[in-house]
Amino acid sequence: MTVHGGRVAVVGGSIAGCAAALAAARAGADEVVVYERTPGGLQDRGVGLAVRDERYRELEAAGYVDAAMPWVRLTTRTWLTRDGGDRAGRRLGELPFPFRSYNWGSLWRELRARVPASVDYRQGATVEQVVPEPDGVGLRLADGREERFDLVVGADGYRSAVRAATRAATVPVYAGYLAWRGTVPADALPGPRTAWAEDEAATVTFPGGHMIAYRIPGAHGVGTFANWVFYTAPPPSAAPALREATSLPPGTVTDELMAHHAAVVERHFPPYWQEFVRLTPRERTFVQPLYDLAVPHYGEGRLVLAGDAAAVTRPHTGSGAVKALQDATVLERALRSATSWDEAVRAYDAERSAAGLAVVELARRLGRAQVEATPDWAAMDQGALEQWWREAADGERVFGGQELKWPGRGVREDR
Numbered sequence: 001m002t003v004h005g006g007r008v009a010v011v012g013g014s015i016a017g018c019a020a021a022l023a024a025a026r027a028g029a030d031e032v033v034v035y036e037r038t039p040g041g042l043q044d045r046g047v048g049l050a051v052r053d054e055r056y057r058e059l060e061a062a063g064y065v066d067a068a069m070p071w072v073r074l075t076t077r078t079w080l081t082r083d084g085g086d087r088a089g090r091r092l093g094e095l096p097f098p099f100r101s102y103n104w105g106s107l108w109r110e111l112r113a114r115v116p117a118s119v120d121y122r123q124g125a126t127v128e129q130v131v132p133e134p135d136g137v138g139l140r141l142a143d144g145r146e147e148r149f150d151l152v153v154g155a156d157g158y159r160s161a162v163r164a165a166t167r168a169a170t171v172p173v174y175a176g177y178l179a180w181r182g183t184v185p186a187d188a189l190p191g192p193r194t195a196w197a198e199d200e201a202a203t204v205t206f207p208g209g210h211m212i213a214y215r216i217p218g219a220h221g222v223g224t225f226a227n228w229v230f231y232t233a234p235p236p237s238a239a240p241a242l243r244e245a246t247s248l249p250p251g252t253v254t255d256e257l258m259a260h261h262a263a264v265v266e267r268h269f270p271p272y273w274q275e276f277v278r279l280t281p282r283e284r285t286f287v288q289p290l291y292d293l294a295v296p297h298y299g300e301g302r303l304v305l306a307g308d309a310a311a312v313t314r315p316h317t318g319s320g321a322v323k324a325l326q327d328a329t330v331l332e333r334a335l336r337s338a339t340s341w342d343e344a345v346r347a348y349d350a351e352r353s354a355a356g357l358a359v360v361e362l363a364r365r366l367g368r369a370q371v372e373a374t375p376d377w378a379a380m381d382q383g384a385l386e387q388w389w390r391e392a393a394d395g396e397r398v399f400g401g402q403e404l405k406w407p408g409r410g411v412r413e414d415r
Contacts, residue, residue, distance in 0.1 A: 009149040012156035016307025018111040019328035027335035039124035048216035048227030050099040052400030070217035071100040088195040089270035093382035105219040130165035160309035172291035177233040179288040182280030186224040205377040206268030248287040294360040299349030311356035316366035322401035
């Protein structure tokens with residue numbers, strides 16, 4: 001790092017935060033401090049995520065992921081509808097799905113283990129205020145302490161305190177529908193075993209939404225689970241409470257939302273998938289209201305944003321974790337090559353702002369096509385499915401994440 005003597009703070013210690021801390025440490029910052037408000041338990045989050053093969057190879061080359069991290073191979077996305085006599089539904093068609101699936105908790109744990117011991121990772125540390133200064137940033141903590149840094153990375157999610165300190169101070173906008181989530185142990189899946197191949201992302205379609213299910217590693221890299229995400233609009237009476245950015249973790253989902261979910265499953269799902277969803281107990285089911293957010297700038301003064309703090313995307317794009325890891329990769333390169341903090345922030349902002357806008361726009365397109373204005377699923381066949389997907393996914397231009405541009409003919413810089 002050509003900017004010597006620097007102190008870097010990372011606000012937020014999840015996947016985006018660990019990756020940003022790793023980037024700052026690799027770039028040569030003298031001191032890196034991570035503030036994670038959660039006192040513990042990040043490794044226990046069992047949500048699934050997926051990384052497209054091409055993006056995995058880029059991130060592996062950059063040194064942020066490797067084959068030792070537990071993952072499951074996915075190859076095909078199959079689209080299903082209830083009509084027809086088959087217990088698992090009628091297959092409308094299938095599309096290539098070249099992804100690796102991960103468990104959020106195990107991926108976080110692997111990244112956390114790669115953060116150097118020299119990084120001061122503080123759990124249970126809440127940043128209450130971020131104060132930009134002409135040549136640095138002040139942080140005020142919930143315990144009354146104040147600290148000053150040369151650069152602050154906001155990796156603190158969709159309710160980011162760092163983003164709130166920028167001039168734009170953009171806030172998430174409710175997308176109008178929800179994602180219900182859950183997991184089922186693979187050894188508890190209903191029969192027959194031939195209903196759902198191990199490398200298959202099965203998509204159950206219905207008017208006004210769909211559910212996608214795929215296998216993921218266990219939270220500690222042991223065993224396999226089936227991860228499911230179910231998208232549809234809530235009952236009209238529930239919508240007003242969801243307009244302000246919020247989340248509904250396990251144990252807090254209302255009776256109304258659970259009843260709505262159960263009614264849609266009963267009405268529209270084939271018998272196999274009804275049984276599958278019911279295997280997830282209420283205490284392991286949570287609801288994620290979906291929001292759109294894309295900041296105009298990823299960097300301002302001595303503040304930079306990463307992950308969901310910069311761009312909140314609906315999960316349809318398969319690129320949430322990828323974008324956070326790419327943010328870290330670009331931040332590392334910007335810090336290595338810059339001769340001043342201001343230059344590093346400008347370089348990072350120039351490369352990542354457009355990427356964030358593109359993935360948020362694709363998520364809106366996919367949301368309209370798969371939830372808000374669904375086609376006549378039952379009328380689909382293989383050809384119609386392929387044509388619909390080309391139009392919905394914009395030719396897959398950024399589905400699964402945009403290509404990560406490296407200097408000099410697409411090859412990363414030597415370390």
